[in-house]
Amino acid sequence: MNANLDVVPMQEWINTDGKPLIIAGPCSAETEEQVLETANRIKAEGYAHIMRAGVWKPRTRPGSFEGMGEPALQWLAEAKKQTGLPLAIEVANPEHIELALKYGVDVLWIGARTTVNPFNVQDLADALKGVDIPVLVKNPVNPDLALWVGAFERLQGAGIKKIGAIHRGFSNAQETKYRNSPMWQMAVEMKRLFPQLPMIGDPSHMAGKRSLLMELSQRILDLNYDGMIIETHRDPDKAWSDASQQLTPEALGEMLRELEVRKANYGVEFTDELAGLRAKIDNIDRELMEVLAARMAVVEKLGEYKRDNSVAVLQLDRWKQVHADRAKQASGLGLYPEFVEELFKLVHLESIRKQTEVMHSSLA
Numbered sequence: 001m002n003a004n005l006d007v008v009p010m011q012e013w014i015n016t017d018g019k020p021l022i023i024a025g026p027c028s029a030e031t032e033e034q035v036l037e038t039a040n041r042i043k044a045e046g047y048a049h050i051m052r053a054g055v056w057k058p059r060t061r062p063g064s065f066e067g068m069g070e071p072a073l074q075w076l077a078e079a080k081k082q083t084g085l086p087l088a089i090e091v092a093n094p095e096h097i098e099l100a101l102k103y104g105v106d107v108l109w110i111g112a113r114t115t116v117n118p119f120n121v122q123d124l125a126d127a128l129k130g131v132d133i134p135v136l137v138k139n140p141v142n143p144d145l146a147l148w149v150g151a152f153e154r155l156q157g158a159g160i161k162k163i164g165a166i167h168r169g170f171s172n173a174q175e176t177k178y179r180n181s182p183m184w185q186m187a188v189e190m191k192r193l194f195p196q197l198p199m200i201g202d203p204s205h206m207a208g209k210r211s212l213l214m215e216l217s218q219r220i221l222d223l224n225y226d227g228m229i230i231e232t233h234r235d236p237d238k239a240w241s242d243a244s245q246q247l248t249p250e251a252l253g254e255m256l257r258e259l260e261v262r263k264a265n266y267g268v269e270f271t272d273e274l275a276g277l278r279a280k281i282d283n284i285d286r287e288l289m290e291v292l293a294a295r296m297a298v299v300e301k302l303g304e305y306k307r308d309n310s311v312a313v314l315q316l317d318r319w320k321q322v323h324a325d326r327a328k329q330a331s332g333l334g335l336y337p338e339f340v341e342e343l344f345k346l347v348h349l350e351s352i353r354k355q356t357e358v359m360h361s362s363l364a
């Protein structure tokens, strides 16, 4: 992808003393009392750099609680006054931006259901022209990296340079362990393309349930994200939205204290050993590619046979057999079967591409 982002480093707009940024707060601002109590309990725990709360809630179906709107902003402004914690909220249209600025909100984020629509994102970017405020962009609900990048480009067009990405996971077509599947490779690719873009993980929306928060948060830290946005509520089971994925501010504190923040880089004392192990990997990868090339040569021969005898490229029964057999072999070798399944899906797709090319070569 050919794109360039001009990013102000995160530490220039929020000082976390080099620690991962923690944005914590309730899914929704429900009542003044709930906002103030939650804010003060978060503050007392000491881990949060920014408080979050939903003011307008985009819901899958009508009839669910859709947020308290402007009164919630008054409660949040009071929470900021009492705790000193900067505020972050989601905005979905220019009116939300205007109100957020009026009540002194410090950081805005664009939600996954908004990122997905370039018209909406452009409206937001236009409303932000001339405003100097950090804007975080959640990944779109579908795993479309270009759409995510496009949202940043629209913000940059409006002069916004304090930007960051929030990885909240992607909608599932089928039921899975996660509410929104992380698809980590999307965030890793984003980091590869734009190493300077802060990446913030949203374990709450990936998980959908409390029991998965810890493992997801540790995974986020192990992938060296710049921070996390996590939902916390004074009485999670009674929350008006996302009850099952919220924790009390104290339980969140306990969880955060148990997480291990590992170093981003190896120490110098490890340099020689590291070089040796990496040289081994370089050799093994070369062998892997030689083996793949040998397989492809056989696939090409099979393709020529199929072309000359008018046989279809896709051989479903054989593919099913390969798929099942390789997964079984994987367990025997101590390899994660799902990894091997995915790998062979890719290999099979490449076989089909190659054989289709061979088929077409007869038409030349």
Ligand SMILES: O=C(O)C(=O)C[C@]1(C(=O)O)C=C[C@@H](O)C=C1
Pocket: 299, 302, 303, 313, 314, 315, 316, 318, 319, 322, 347, 348, 351, 352, 355
């Ligand atoms: O067995 C074949 O017919 C092949 O062409 C090989 C192969 C493979 O890559 O393993 C490729 C395409 C078919 O759908 C099934 C299997």
